[in-house]
Amino acid sequence: xxxxxxxxxxxxxxxxxxxxxxxxxxxxxxxxxxxxxxxxxxxxxxxxxxxxxxxxxxxxxxxxxxxxxxxxxxxxxxxxxxxxxxxxxxxxxxxxxxxxxxxxxxxxxxxxxxxxxxxxxxxxxxxxxxxxxxxxxxxxxxxxxxxxxxxxxxxxxxxxxxxxxxxxxxxxxxxxxxxxxxxxxxxxxxxxxxxxxxxxxxxxxxxxxxxxxxxxxxxxxxxxxxxxxxxxxxxxxxxxxxxxxxxxxxxxxxxxx
Amino acid sequence: xxxxxxxxxxxxxxxxxxxxxxxxxxxxxxxxxxxxxxxxxxxxxxxxxxxxxxxxxxxxxxxxxxxxxxxxxxxxxxxxxxxxxxxxxxxxxxxxxxxxxxxxxxxxxxxxxxxxxxxxxxxxxxxxxxxxxxxxxxxxxxxxxxxxxxxxxxxxxxxxxxxxxxxxxxxxxxxxxxxxxxxxxxxxxxxxxxxxxxxxxxxxxxxxxxxxxxxxxxxxxxxxxxxxxxxxxxxxxxxxxxxxxxxxxxxxxxxxxxxxxx
Numbered sequence: 001x002x003x004x005x006x007x008x009x010x011x012x013x014x015x016x017x018x019x020x021x022x023x024x025x026x027x028x029x030x031x032x033x034x035x036x037x038x039x040x041x042x043x044x045x046x047x048x049x050x051x052x053x054x055x056x057x058x059x060x061x062x063x064x065x066x067x068x069x070x071x072x073x074x075x076x077x078x079x080x081x082x083x084x085x086x087x088x089x090x091x092x093x094x095x096x097x098x099x100x101x102x103x104x105x106x107x108x109x110x111x112x113x114x115x116x117x118x119x120x121x122x123x124x125x126x127x128x129x130x131x132x133x134x135x136x137x138x139x140x141x142x143x144x145x146x147x148x149x150x151x152x153x154x155x156x157x158x159x160x161x162x163x164x165x166x167x168x169x170x171x172x173x174x175x176x177x178x179x180x181x182x183x184x185x186x187x188x189x190x191x192x193x194x195x196x197x198x199x200x201x202x203x204x205x206x207x208x209x210x211x212x213x214x215x216x217x218x219x220x221x222x223x224x225x226x227x228x229x230x231x232x233x234x235x236x237x238x239x240x241x242x243x244x245x246x247x248x249x250x251x252x253x254x255x256x257x
Numbered sequence: 258x259x260x261x262x263x264x265x266x267x268x269x270x271x272x273x274x275x276x277x278x279x280x281x282x283x284x285x286x287x288x289x290x291x292x293x294x295x296x297x298x299x300x301x302x303x304x305x306x307x308x309x310x311x312x313x314x315x316x317x318x319x320x321x322x323x324x325x326x327x328x329x330x331x332x333x334x335x336x337x338x339x340x341x342x343x344x345x346x347x348x349x350x351x352x353x354x355x356x357x358x359x360x361x362x363x364x365x366x367x368x369x370x371x372x373x374x375x376x377x378x379x380x381x382x383x384x385x386x387x388x389x390x391x392x393x394x395x396x397x398x399x400x401x402x403x404x405x406x407x408x409x410x411x412x413x414x415x416x417x418x419x420x421x422x423x424x425x426x427x428x429x430x431x432x433x434x435x436x437x438x439x440x441x442x443x444x445x446x447x448x449x450x451x452x453x454x455x456x457x458x459x460x461x462x463x464x465x466x467x468x469x470x471x472x473x474x475x476x477x478x479x480x481x482x483x484x485x486x487x488x489x490x491x492x493x494x495x496x497x498x499x500x501x502x503x504x505x506x507x508x509x510x511x512x513x514x515x516x517x518x519x
Contacts, residue, residue: 153345155341155343155345156345156347158313158315158333158339158341158345159339159341159345159347159403160347160358161314161315161332161333162313162314162315162333162334162335162337162338162339162407162416163335163338163358163359163362163406163407163410164334164335164359164362164363164410165358165359165362166362169362173358173362174347177347177349177350178347178348178349180349252349253390254348254349254390254392255348255349257348257390257392257393
């Protein structure tokens with residue numbers, strides 16, 4: 001091993017997988033070997049078996065569907081407003097001066113702390129869930145996008161001016177394309193955070209969703225189901241992250257050169 | 258009437274955090290005639306780039322004004338094309354798209370854009386690289402595209418701010434020959450900023466030597482070497498004489514700069 005030396009693709013995959021194997025092996029040894037009480041931690045085999053029961057008999061797929069839709073719904077709403085606002089703030093300093101202090105303040109407000117208030121305002125329906133995701137992602141997105149756009153290389157902007165671009169041309173043909181790959185990366189990152197908010201939102205006042213299943217299972221001391229729920233979230237997160245990465249690489253081939 | 262007229266243009270940068278203001282450029286007069294190839298030579302930090310940026314409209318003079326064909330310059334515009342020292346190709350556009358940037362901004366039809374781009378790609382010797390992205394090109398190739406991009410816009414005057422400064426010596430010499438041959442063909446008016454004596458003499462029909470900061474024009478000499486110039490002109494006695502004169506001028510100023518920094 002040498003610092004910063006790349007590892008071969010095959011070896012990289014093998015290393016990545018081997019940790020998962022190790023993780024499951026330690027878990028299996030601890031539970032099946034009887035070192036940990038079943039009340040606190042189910043073994044992997046029971047976990048997968050009850051996971052199958054959840055999916056096949058108890059309609060867990062529908063819960064997953066609900067959670068995915070909430071995350072995507074809230075996230076898309078936040079992105080639709082945050083991207084244009086972030087671009088405007090990054091491009092025009094007075095707009096940034098107007099919004100930035102409030103957004104900086106608001107992004108430290110924990111989304112989960114809004115849940116009681118949102119239940120009061122929006123009830124316990126879908127609107128409340130979407131609102132939690134929205135609050136959790138919106139302010140982060142705005143700020144990071146504004147910084148990205150504002151950090152566009154000045155010499156590129158100057159070059160565009162000397163080529164006859166007007167102010168709108170600078171925004172449309174320099175600032176936006178220059179920032180696009182980093183903005184896409186920001187979206188990918190914040191989508192990951194949105195997943196953590198949705199579960200919190202579903203722990204309180206929900207009748208469907210992965211978070212709701214987890215709360216129900218807690219009452220039944222069904223640690224196997226809780227763990228299956230958590231692993232499901234992890235897998236969906238992993239898959240959506242990979243898909244996002246792939247899409248970004250395909251869309252912004254120039255940035256990876 | 259001269260094409261570009263710089264009249265009493267000076268620039269003072271305000272002090273940072275209450276510090277003293279910096280006089281970067283003393284009031285300067287310079288007339289550039291049609292088809293002139295003028296090099297501005299000066300030690301680093303002498304305000305020569307500041308002057309060029311003011312002509313481009315990227316910086317504003319604290320005094321004086323710049324006239325292009327009699328009209329005062331207000332802000333940057335397509336009639337003053339510029340090539341920068343840093344690599345300023347848009348990394349998300351291909352070579353072809355970079356060259357078409359200004360044409361598209363003008364609203365020119367796509368087919369016409371393509372024709373013009375093809376012509377200038379051929380002229381800077383990059384045929385076959387139309388669909389490459391800037392990161393796939395060497396520094397010299399990137400600057401050739403930047404030159405083609407500026408020329409494709411058909412500016413009245415071409416401003417070059419040490420465009421070959423970041424290139425190695427061999428590439429730089431080739432780029433000078435390329436630029437010179439393009440100029441000999443199109444006779445575009447050129448204002449070229451450099452700190453390289455050979456470069457300043459080799460291409461120019463007039464060379465303007467700047468003093469150390471605060472910059473002012475110290476000397477101006479006509480380079481009467483005949484065009485078209487071959488690179489072998491650099492080894493002629495006349496070239497050496499001119500070089501001796503200019504080197505003496507610039508050396509005195511560089512010494513002043515060095516002393517200021519102590």
